[in-house]
Amino acid sequence: MTGYSNNQLYIALVHHPVVDKNGATIASAVTNLDLHDIARACRTYGVKGYYVITPLEDQQVLVERILSHWLIGQGGTYNPKRRQALDLIRLKATFGEMLGDIQTAHGCPPVTVATTARPDMGNLSYTRLRAKLAGDTAPVVLAFGTAWGLSPAFMADADYILDPLVGSGNYNHLSVRSAVAIMLDRLLGKR
Amino acid sequence: MTGYSNNQLYIALVHHPVVDKNGATIASAVTNLDLHDIARACRTYGVKGYYVITPLEDQQVLVERILSHWLIGQGGTYNPKRRQALDLIRLKATFGEMLGDIQTAHGCPPVTVATTARPDMGNLSYTRLRAKLAGDTAPVVLAFGTAWGLSPAFMADADYILDPLVGSGNYNHLSVRSAVAIMLDRLLGKR
Numbered sequence: 303m304t305g306y307s308n309n310q311l312y313i314a315l316v317h318h319p320v321v322d323k324n325g326a327t328i329a330s331a332v333t334n335l336d337l338h339d340i341a342r343a344c345r346t347y348g349v350k351g352y353y354v355i356t357p358l359e360d361q362q363v364l365v366e367r368i369l370s371h372w373l374i375g376q377g378g379t380y381n382p383k384r385r386q387a388l389d390l391i392r393l394k395a396t397f398g399e400m401l402g403d404i405q406t407a408h409g410c411p412p413v414t415v416a417t418t419a420r421p422d423m424g425n426l427s428y429t430r431l432r433a434k435l436a437g438d439t440a441p442v443v444l445a446f447g448t449a450w451g452l453s454p455a456f457m458a459d460a461d462y463i464l465d466p467l468v469g470s471g472n473y474n475h476l477s478v479r480s481a482v483a484i485m486l487d488r489l490l491g492k493r
Numbered sequence: 494m495t496g497y498s499n500n501q502l503y504i505a506l507v508h509h510p511v512v513d514k515n516g517a518t519i520a521s522a523v524t525n526l527d528l529h530d531i532a533r534a535c536r537t538y539g540v541k542g543y544y545v546i547t548p549l550e551d552q553q554v555l556v557e558r559i560l561s562h563w564l565i566g567q568g569g570t571y572n573p574k575r576r577q578a579l580d581l582i583r584l585k586a587t588f589g590e591m592l593g594d595i596q597t598a599h600g601c602p603p604v605t606v607a608t609t610a611r612p613d614m615g616n617l618s619y620t621r622l623r624a625k626l627a628g629d630t631a632p633v634v635l636a637f638g639t640a641w642g643l644s645p646a647f648m649a650d651a652d653y654i655l656d657p658l659v660g661s662g663n664y665n666h667l668s669v670r671s672a673v674a675i676m677l678d679r680l681l682g683k684r
Binding site: 308323342345346383469475481482 | 529533575578660665668670671681
């Protein structure tokens, strides 16, 4: 009933390697509403899969407990629409494991696109990525960092860096939940 | 330092009158991340003010406690960017009180624009509202419902209803946080 518009775009929410407010590389904690809000946006815009990446075992247990409640427990009965959204989530310990998973499904590795709020790092426009998603079928993963963002090493490894969102001035501190929603609308939204 | 792009657009997050999953009119509870995420999106896109509307006194106390932590307490020292965002929030008991507040500031009442996820209710396009915000200076308030959305009576009283966001199919269950972010990007974002 939901009708995918896109069979190639994946979202990755990365909890490691990300940086803290001082720039040190850390593994961040999972936020419950990151699972819900981003899954709902992914389902609304027809994203193929939503990978939650965390190497921390206690955080993996937390994610599994939340998913269990909504996918097979009382949550899914109370709110079936929420179940449809959270059903898009796949939990992986590392970004590399996710790449392997996507390669297995598609027969080729995905193009990796990192996101950032920093100016002057982007080398891929929304127009160009939107056209790519409309024009070919190769898998693409759009990676978002939690905490203070993806680590410099992660950014350097990505195939592309999507242009940052620009608001009205130099204040640019959206939540990752808001950034995912806006970027999906720019890339896949009907106008 | 933040540079408003817009001196006339206000966001209202309405906790009453909204409907529950069965369509009954209720007053909903305040969600902490609604304050943070929407304030950050408002500051990023240069919104003039973010009104949180709740008639429930215990919820008003909760909002005041959160704002106090971030505006004058330890939160603002830890994260000054968050303080800049939450500084946009004004707490009011009713939508009518908010209208009076805006009228006092501008000398005329705001145009009220309700939002909904329901198809076939919209009578105002993003293109038209974006042009209005770029072209004249009359105040506009964009109202979002929590829970299962704004009540039918509230919708009937609004001057306009903004076209709903459309994703890839008929699944259309964004969080209010995501919906605000996407709509602000469509109305005020730089392209």
